[in-house]
Amino acid sequence: MGSSTVAVCRPSEIGADVRRPDGVPKTRGAFAFASDLSVEGMLFAKTLRSPHPHARIVSVDVAGALAVPGVRAVVTASDVPGAPTFGLEHRDQPVFASDVVRYQGEPVAAVAADDPATAVAAAAAIDVTYDVLEPVVDPEAALVGPALHPDGNVFRHLAIRHGDPDASGDVVVEGTYEVGMQDQAFMGPESGLAVPADDGGVHLHIATQWLHADRDQIAACLGLPPELVHLTLAGVGGAFGGREDVSLQIHLCLLALRTGRPVKMVYSRDESFLGHVHRHPARMWYRHHATRSGDLVKVEARVLLDGGAYASSSGAVVANAACFAPGPYRVPNAVVDGYAVRTHNPPCGAMRGFGAVQVCFGHEAQMDKLAAALGMDPVELRLRNALRTGDRLVTGQVVTGAAPVAEVIRAAVAHPLPPSLDDGLPMMARPGGAGMTADVADLRRGLGLAVGFKNICFSEGFDDSVAARLRLELGASATPVATVHVATAEVGQGFVTLAEQIAREELGPLDVVLADADTGVGSAGSTSASRQTWMSGGAVKQVCEQARRALVDRAAGIWGCAAAELVWLDGEVVWEATAQRMALAEILAGGPVEERCVHRHRPTTPLDAGGQGDAHLSFMFVAHRAVVDVDPGLGLVRVVQIATGQDVGRALNPLQVVGQIEGGTAQGVGLAVMEEIVLDHGQVRNPSFTDYLIPTALDAPDVAITLIEEPEPGAPYGAKGVGEPPAISSGPAVLAAIRDATGLELPRAPARPDDIALRA
Amino acid sequence: MSSQPERLPRQPPPGTRGQPLPDDSAHAPPVAAGEPVGVLAPYELSVNGTVRRVVGAWVGESLLTVLRDRLGLVGTKGACEQGECGSCSVLLDGSVVCSCCVLAADAVGAEVTTIEGLTPPDGLSDIQQALVAAGGVQCGFCTPGFVVAIHDLLSTRPDATELEVREALSGNLCRCTGYGRIVEAVRIVQREREAVGG
Ligand code: FES
Ligand code: FES
Numbered sequence: 001m002g003s004s005t006v007a008v009c010r011p012s013e014i015g016a017d018v019r020r021p022d023g024v025p026k027t028r029g030a031f032a033f034a035s036d037l038s039v040e041g042m043l044f045a046k047t048l049r050s051p052h053p054h055a056r057i058v059s060v061d062v063a064g065a066l067a068v069p070g071v072r073a074v075v076t077a078s079d080v081p082g083a084p085t086f087g088l089e090h091r092d093q094p095v096f097a098s099d100v101v102r103y104q105g106e107p108v109a110a111v112a113a114d115d116p117a118t119a120v121a122a123a124a125a126i127d128v129t130y131d132v133l134e135p136v137v138d139p140e141a142a143l144v145g146p147a148l149h150p151d152g153n154v155f156r157h158l159a160i161r162h163g164d165p166d167a168s169g170d171v172v173v174e175g176t177y178e179v180g181m182q183d184q185a186f187m188g189p190e191s192g193l194a195v196p197a198d199d200g201g202v203h204l205h206i207a208t209q210w211l212h213a214d215r216d217q218i219a220a221c222l223g224l225p226p227e228l229v230h231l232t233l234a235g236v237g238g239a240f241g242g243r244e245d246v247s248l249q250i251h252l253c254l255l256a257l258r259t260g261r262p263v264k265m266v267y268s269r270d271e272s273f274l275g276h277v278h279r280h281p282a283r284m285w286y287r288h289h290a291t292r293s294g295d296l297v298k299v300e301a302r303v304l305l306d307g308g309a310y311a312s313s314s315g316a317v318v319a320n321a322a323c324f325a326p327g328p329y330r331v332p333n334a335v336v337d338g339y340a341v342r343t344h345n346p347p348c349g350a351m352r353g354f355g356a357v358q359v360c361f362g363h364e365a366q367m368d369k370l371a372a373a374l375g376m377d378p379v380e381l382r383l384r385n386a387l388r389t390g391d392r393l394v395t396g397q398v399v400t401g402a403a404p405v406a407e408v409i410r411a412a413v414a415h416p417l418p419p420s421l422d423d424g425l426p427m428m429a430r431p432g433g434a435g436m437t438a439d440v441a442d443l444r445r446g447l448g449l450a451v452g453f454k455n456i457c458f459s460e461g462f463d464d465s466v467a468a469r470l471r472l473e474l475g476a477s478a479t480p481v482a483t484v485h486v487a488t489a490e491v492g493q494g495f496v497t498l499a500e501q502i503a504r505e506e507l508g509p510l511d512v513v514l515a516d517a518d519t520g521v522g523s524a525g526s527t528s529a530s531r532q533t534w535m536s537g538g539a540v541k542q543v544c545e546q547a548r549r550a551l552v553d554r555a556a557g558i559w560g561c562a563a564a565e566l567v568w569l570d571g572e573v574v575w576e577a578t579a580q581r582m583a584l585a586e587i588l589a590g591g592p593v594e595e596r597c598v599h600r601h602r603p604t605t606p607l608d609a610g611g612q613g614d615a616h617l618s619f620m621f622v623a624h625r626a627v628v629d630v631d632p633g634l635g636l637v638r639v640v641q642i643a644t645g646q647d648v649g650r651a652l653n654p655l656q657v658v659g660q661i662e663g664g665t666a667q668g669v670g671l672a673v674m675e676e677i678v679l680d681h682g683q684v685r686n687p688s689f690t691d692y693l694i695p696t697a698l699d700a701p702d703v704a705i706t707l708i709e710e711p712e713p714g715a716p717y718g719a720k721g722v723g724e725p726p727a728i729s730s731g732p733a734v735l736a737a738i739r740d741a742t743g744l745e746l747p748r749a750p751a752r753p754d755d756i757a758l759r760a
Numbered sequence: 761m762s763s764q765p766e767r768l769p770r771q772p773p774p775g776t777r778g779q780p781l782p783d784d785s786a787h788a789p790p791v792a793a794g795e796p797v798g799v800l801a802p803y804e805l806s807v808n809g810t811v812r813r814v815v816g817a818w819v820g821e822s823l824l825t826v827l828r829d830r831l832g833l834v835g836t837k838g839a840c841e842q843g844e845c846g847s848c849s850v851l852l853d854g855s856v857v858c859s860c861c862v863l864a865a866d867a868v869g870a871e872v873t874t875i876e877g878l879t880p881p882d883g884l885s886d887i888q889q890a891l892v893a894a895g896g897v898q899c900g901f902c903t904p905g906f907v908v909a910i911h912d913l914l915s916t917r918p919d920a921t922e923l924e925v926r927e928a929l930s931g932n933l934c935r936c937t938g939y940g941r942i943v944e945a946v947r948i949v950q951r952e953r954e955a956v957g958g
Contacts, residue, residue: 029835
């Protein structure tokens with residue numbers, strides 16, 4: 001168990017298993033997460049949230065809260081000095097609800113007090129009178145029903161029409177599928193510390209994924225120019241998409257400005273479940289057409305995503321869901337409709353895999369159905385239709401980069417299978433584990449395969465950029481030091497390691513210091529879309545290249561020769577004609593070198609009315625084979641092994657890549673068998689780790705990994721992103737394996753014990 | 761009205777993983793006279809070998825809260841305050857407990873060891889070293905809890921099999937790593953200690 005096949009450690013910086021620079025403080029307990037921050041005289045804040053998913057607010061009386069000794073401020077909608085609403089794509093979400101609440105947990109007020117207990121007591125003393133209304137929780141009803149918000153109910157409808165809409169195949173399979181609402185369940189709760197500044201602005205220390213998007217939304221709602229709102233990244237305890245939207249940021253800044261004192265807030269776990277967006281639940285209908293020999297002819301799909309009460313990033317999520325709905329296959333004809341709609345369920349937005357995850361459950365179940373209808377091996381069917389470089393997607397875009405789809409499939413199925421069931425299975429390794437429930441004689445083992453893909457970086461013409469600054473100078477003992485400044489949010493993924501590796505790869509051995517990520521430098525975009533290796537890694541590379549040119553120029557000035565006569569070699573400038581060399585330290589003796597750049601990727605284009613366009617920069621491909629043991633009578637499942645082939649372009653730090661793959665795989669497995677936010681008329685029924693289960697060390701499978709390294713043109717060092725693919729097809733592979741073991745249809749993820757036991 | 765949404769009825773908190781608390785009721789501090797209701801008289805906790813005075817604490821404060829908010833020992837994390845995640849793991853008289861599920865006042869008379877107490881003054885313990893080397897740290901929020909849990913596991917069951925390791929660590933949640941590199945770190949420490957121990 002726990003074995004991973006990884007590329008061997010290579011000697012240069014790039015491609016080596018360099019250790020993370022923050023590993024030491026994190027293991028010592030000395031790394032400051034946002035929730036660990038404190039400053040003299042700070043107050044503690046608490047948010048009051050609506051207990052109802054839909055209600056009219058009749059009145060809000062804060063007198064009771066203000067009467068609590070130790071309370072310093074209470075703020076509601078009427079205290080928001082700037083724009084009353086915020087949002088990533090559309091600013092449709094109120095900072096505080098004023099007239100109507102649209103989901104359970106929507107903030108209504110916030111208080112600041114001398115200590116956390118007083119803040120909690122004061123929030124409870126606010127008297128809100130609600131006129132409770134019936135919530136609309138069915139996305140199909142919302143699609144055609146009355147508007148739940150002045151902006152309407154359809155966040156986006158994306159229609160993709162490709163090829164001949166009337167084409168049909170000899171063999172047709174059809175199915176409807178569902179995916180439940182998953183939570184990011186990062187370990188470090190939402191937290192921040194807002195400190196009023198002397199210039200009338202505010203300085204927020206915050207655990208987030210995108211400092212500048214937060215800043216712009218905060219500034220607009222505070223009615224302040226952006227330069228008066230300064231953000232510094234505080235230690236982030238995981239994110240997975242759940243920190244891309246604003247949660248407590250604006251509330252904290254408001255309270256800090258109102259009281260003139262630093263204010264801190266930390267969400268409790270149940271509040272965290274209510275306070276951030278989730279993965280969109282999906283309902284999907286599919287019809288696949290193929291020739292008798294197994295070539296895909298047409299894919300028809302309708303994907304309906306429940307976006308919950310506010311837009312968040314629903315528009316981009318549904319675009320992904322529609323674009324990737326057919327899976328990584330050659331599909332000459334397609335009719336796809338993706339909808340994201342507003343309901344009174346909790347708002348949904350970004351989570352690892354971002355729309356590609358939900359449809360993968362659909363297209364992969366369809367491929368298995370099709371294989372069965374054709375009497376064909378499912379691996380063979382997928383290989384036969386696998387996308388290759390030069391193929392066209394259903395959006396009309398030609399895949400120009402690496403597309404090793406057949407390779408990832410072959411790699412996944414080539415891994416040795418785990419020992420068979422007969423070889424004796426300790427109780428703890430059975431479904432049900434310590435519950436001692438499953439009898440080995442009742443167990444059935446199943447195998448399933450799934451393949452997925454997704455875009456890297458921002459799409460559809462978004463101006464995707466990262467600003468970087470570099471300062472090279474002599475440090476304490478006259479050794480060169482490179483200080484790199486980017487606003488990139490390190491959320492655990494290991495960008496901090498890559499930044500050092502890249503700087504050393506480009507500039508030779510030297511000390512690298514990563515300045516605090518903050519809004520003092522230009523935006524780095526979000527730590528999402530598997531984009532920071534490409535984007536922030538690319539920015540660090542670019543600024544280092546600029547610095548190298550500046551160093552060569554300076555050396556040319558010292559020697560009195562032309563820069564063209566000099567080359568950069570192994571961290572030195574070499575004048576080949578005279579065989580003279582000048583070390584970095586010598587050049588820097590003349591003073592520091594400073595460079596700045598803005599890194600962009602090749603532009604993409606919006607999708608037209610038929611969903612056609614070169615909307616995406618590049619794609620990552622992945623395949624998973626799952627081995628599961630199932631007790632069909634009890635409905636218990638244990639995922640024994642996940643074998644995967646993943647297209648990574650190039651692994652810049654193989655150890656970190658393995659960490660991303662194992663972690664993302666566990667999240668995919670969780671969605672397949674245990675993770676779901678349970679909703680009852682819009683009420684979240686399980687906002688705790690007691691009731692919302694995520695995989696433990698016993699649930700997480702052994703992961704066997706093959707990295708497929710086919711360098712991606714245009715990407716720094718040929719590296720694609722790696723964070724999301726493990727979460728895309730791992731879950732669908734598990735579901736396929738449970739179907740294999742039980743013969744059940746299982747059209748819904750997660751497959752709960754009663755889905756298995758009561759239908760077996 | 762209620763400020764909190766309704767929830768499903770919950771099971772009582774799982775407490776301390778079956779480890780009985782030391783019988784220290786005789787040492788529990790009395791409720792302070794003249795203070796607001798529920799505030800305890802100052803009491804002393806022995807933390808990482810040092811006696812620390814706790815002033816102004818409420819009767820219901822958890823050990824986690826007192827460690828972090830009153831004693832400034834923020835290496836111990838809280839991710840659920842319900843005994844489910846293990847990020848608040850500390851040793852109480854040598855046994856792992858979830859400090860969020862222990863009343864601080866109940867720890868009077870016991871020896872509390874936190875991540876700070878398990879960390880050498882400079883450098884890392886073999887467990888911490890292995891976690892970094894094996895890639896067992898990503899966001900790191902779960903890491904101090906794992907260091908404590910692995911310390912406890914390897915001092916009581918140095919030869920634990922992989923399945924036993926996974927079982928022993930299943931009270932500690934990690935959302936980033938999928939546990940593979942954490943389990944690998946345990947294996948590294950086991951090998952190293954075996955080599956040293958002969
Ligand atoms: S905070 Fe104590 S177990 Fe989660
Ligand atoms: S490293 Fe992030 S929760 Fe474990």
